[in-house]
Amino acid sequence: MTKNITLNLITGRTIQQGVAIESGKEKPSYRTAAGIIEMDDADFKRLGLWKNTNVKVTSPHGSVIVKAVESAQGPNPGIAFIPMGPWANAIIDPNTYSTGMPTFKGTPVTIEVAINEPILLGIELVQVQCGVKVG
């Protein structure tokens, strides 16, 4: 059985994500800024994971491949952070509780190593999930 850990996923703005969306969401720099999951050092150890490796993040609402990096802000053991964007939105809890607002913060996710799985570009990721031809 693949080893995995469960963390509480939060999404949000980072300054790098902000810069990347302004420089072009079609570009690899967007993926570098937002196609990542920030995890605490302790959680890397728990999972036995090397930093900067690709992982598969799964929630009841979907799964996505992102690169696991050490939290730039922390320490926050037990909490994972994916910058706001299509990677996070592949897995966050869409329940609005009839308020119009999805539950972007506080989705339990499991994380497993996926070294050989590719991380898609931002636009590509959405197109693939929507069944639209990539172009």
Added chain:
Amino acid sequence: MTKTITDVICPFCGTLCDDIEVLVSDDGKQLLEVNNACVIGSEKFLHSQAKDRVTKPRMRQEDGSWKDVSYDEAADYTAAMLAKAKKPLMYGWSSTNCEAQSVGNEIAEISRACVDNTAAVCHGTTLIAVQDIGLPTCTLGEVKNRADRVIFWGCNPAHAHPRHMSRYSIFPRGFFTGKGQMSRKMVVVDPRVTDTAKMADAHLQVEQGKDYELLNALRVAFRGEWLPDVVAGIPKEKIREAADLMKSGRFVIIFFGMGVTQSLSKNHNIDIAIAVTKDLNEYTKCSIMPMRGHYNVTGSGEVFAWQFGFPYSIDLSRGFARYNPGETSSIDLLARSEIDAMFTIGSDPGAHFPISAVKPIANMPSVCIDPHMTPTSGVSKLHVPVAFNGVETGGNCYRMDNVPIDCRKVVEPPAGMLTDEQFLVMVRDRLKKLKGVA
């Protein structure tokens, strides 16, 4: 020769900095340098100069490729789509000016659309809370001149509003705050040790999703009532200390962000934070302010409100305005399959909606008006690139504290490119003909 344009407004976040200086070429066609802006704002100005920019409207082809079309053809498609739809959604509006929003409202009215802005995934729940309990707030200059207690609750200005602390909230020396940062105590409430939290005098590391409990405990502490030993991961002693710190301020300001609007309890988190603010006004002066995201999401809410009566998530399908987030809000409309055409402008739901709410867009007639290529344009049938608002065209915008600031045009858009407003006028005029409206 070059020229420097001063007092330029940055069209990125709700901080709406208006002290940017931009260096442009003598012919006004090239933007060379940006000063005073944060790194995101600089990028926004400079990216307008990118050589690989899409400058012509494009229709998606069956094979996934794009075919360039004229603005006329694009306007024809858009008008026809809106005329035909039983319940189109016109979403976005937060990255364009109030003038374009106003034309958009005319279009929405004629096509009896649902209209919504990015508050849907940002401070929409704040608006619900304000409707339930009110909002004691102030302009940012009040914070600069008077605030001696600054609380950032579920927000991270170090990343999301990079110049907020230096312009308004922490560092500036104001009229009654002559010592700048030394005049103030900074409290951060966040489940993470964020870069903002690291700067704080006190950090309450609240258990994620339990802001409501913590705010409730603060209210109990103000009244000196019984508290359980630990609330939301914080010992009661620390809660009472925080309550006393807030009460002892002469002017308290609470800023809050997505950490509370998007976590469990959503509108209730804001609702009770406003109750905390109201409570504090029994002891001292206290205001509260949402850290609005897009630079003109506030303006969109204002224009919606004075024209239709509601700030977002408005359903005009019956010919008059109705409002009830949960029903008329974009995510719910999409997820519940309530709509049959999607019009996006000045925002990127493809990137910022949960994927379950993006998938329907790919399966219906859809238009995306955006200077950039985005996940939304990537799943829409028609992509209409336009001039950058606030860079290549001016127009009124509203800062996070509702202060209106007229954006400036600093550089010419690429030849032949239209502004949001110009394209919308084309759509409106066509739609009027299709619908037989004078």
Added chain:
Amino acid sequence: METVTITMKNPPALYLEADNVTPDGFAGKTAAQIAELSVHEGNTTSTLGKYFEISGNAGATAADTKIVVKGDVKKVKYLGMKMSAGEMVIEGSADLYVGAWMTGGKLLAKGNVEAFAATAMKGGELIVEGNAGNYLGAAYRGDWRGMSGGKILVKGNAGSDIGMYMTGGEIVVNGNVDVHVMTHAEGGKTIIKGNTKSKLGGQLVDGTIIVFGTIETMLPGYKPNGEVELEVDGVKALFAHYIGDMGERHKKKKGAIVYGNLYKKI
């Protein structure tokens, strides 16, 4: 009492708004006249008869009229909205606003109902045999006048935000409920036979919440106040008593402060 039966034959492509489907809307009309009542799908207006087969004539008044709704009405909103008298039975599940703003009569939904059922209910009875959605018996956005009278019984589970801004009346949920119960309430009573999550009675000024099952997280604004024996719905049991929300303002009655009451079965 006369009975009108409407049966869905052409379900809408989007959603149907059928706010005329109430005993009040049908009263005094023949089946043919009822078929001419307007309904709305998106920005188009058409008639009830285009979607439903209608049989039976209505009584002279709402009180003399019973409506039976058959077929798939999962995408029909506003059934029983503003009804003031008479009876209505929805045989299956319905969408938003079932019995919203109702002031009287009896409305029975045999399946589930979605959000905003019984919004700002003033009187009458709503029974949901399946599950109810969010904001059951809550106030409309911005209004401080939520459910003020009448009775709601949900035999299954209910969603979040039930009884928000409630000022009177009673909600009984036999199953479980999601977060936020009776937020901002100033009266009324909610009985939950199953389990609850958290944020019960937040900012509550007055009112009563009775929980038979578990409470995942108790609000700190609720202060333990001993144990009491209560008889609830014919069941006598020992309950832990809490008063609150201690963080909220409270009214005074005869010099004494009135708190909200939360009872949890021990």
Added chain:
Amino acid sequence: MSEYIIKNGHVFDPVQGINGDKKDIAIKDGKIVDKVGSGAKVIDASGKTVMAGAVEIHAHIAGPKVNLGRIYRPEDKLFSCTPTKGMERMGGGASIPTTFKTGYEYAKMGYTTAMEAAMPPMFARHVHEEIRDTPIIDEGAFPVFGNNWFVLEYLKNHEIENTAAYIAWLLRVTKGYAVKVVNPGGTEAWAWGLNCLSVNDPVPYFDITPAEIVKGLLEANEYLGLPHSMHIHPNNLGNPGCYQTTLDTLALAEGMKAKNKFGRESVMHLTHVQFHSYKGTNWGDFESGAKEITDYVNKNKNITIDTGNVTLDETTTMTADGPFEHHLTGLNNLKWANCDVELETAAGVVPYIYSPNISVCAIQWAIGLEIPLMMKDPMRCYITTDHPNAGPFTRYPRVIKWLMSKKARDTQINAFKHKDKVLSQTSIGSLDKELSLYELAQMTRAGPAKCLGLGGICGGLKPGMDADVAVYNFNPDKPVANPDDIETAFSRCAHVFKSGVEVVKNGEIVGTGNKRTLWVNVKVNDNPQVMRDINEKFIKYYSMTQANYEALGHHFVPNPYALEVDATHV
């Protein structure tokens, strides 16, 4: 432009002293003229009442606090939004209508000019955007000065010339119309959670009293010779016993004379007097002070007032009197919004229900009617509801009914739950006066226009004036069978002309006219010190730059009408 002749109507025009005579009114090129050609379109007004377009002197209809009210009160629109209809855009809102509905509703009642009563200068762009989107009616906006740091600092040393130069600058950059004062000093105190409840309470830090602020602004207003007088909402609004503060405020104008070229004779306009005419010491012994206040105003010709009539509706209160709204939310526990504006002002918003079953509300209703009934000079007392504070402006026809019919007042008094209390705490029961149509025209047209310095332009039907004309389905020759007929007649005009364009016909909108924004352009001598002070305040204390504060492009005020004032001679 079309020519019209409105034939055989009963004309009421105090400007020309016409009192119900059958007269024809001719319209050409947007103006009232002596006669028109035979091709003019004939409007048959026989059996109808003809008046100039009405002038609203004080309402909150555009700007940040109004919109905050719209934003935070969805329930104010529930089940009442209206569809697109002919020329009309969608509308909505009972107490805080949308901009489109605001314009239509005013026009349908025969109003053609309205003043937004409180513009926070920093939000001028917002106010003007809403004014632009309010169809048909001409509008101006009053920037607030009574808590402005420049004003407080200059007047502390009684620097009238500098205050005047600052006023001139601010009116120009905000495209403002007049000097408005709200709770002088009290709103600045509110920035620290405090208030000034009397004219002598010191303003924290600034070392000045409300009396000094008011006196200084009165002087500066006449120094400049502005079209409108200083327009004040005094301290201590809405509290039992507040009439004394009102009298203290009025006394500050004693001996002052109006100096201007616009025909204005008053120096102080005290607004929504109803809220400032309370005697008693608490809500239990609360009683009317209308007699004391009107006695004073009747004697002092340099004062004008408006009423602030309570209409017994659910409404939304909103004012730059921030501390008052905080006080109010403490009384009714309804949602409270507030916005403090740096260096300038504040605003608060709280919903309110004037219930006929609550004695205080019923007494407020009576006081609002006593005031105009006790006023001897209708040219100095104007009908308002301080929209939406005492009730929505759409209730004017009902207020007119109560003023014109004792029977209507008695019907209402008898419907009150605490009728006896209303009769014992006010003198409404003993007032037999019924307003005549001539007096109504004075209180809603000629009077407010004159007070605003617009007497030569609107508010009358004299040839040369703007052709703003309202024709009502009301026959003054016939006795009123049912007072409700008055309300019906004044609710929907038979015809309304705005600057010579027919905008309403049979109660429906048929034209959008040439809506203008009225503002006052004052020339003053160069004042380098004030310019330096302004520059310094922006560098140090404002949160936006001076250049952006001053930017108010054509797109905000697409059809301006400036009243020119030359104050360089002084």
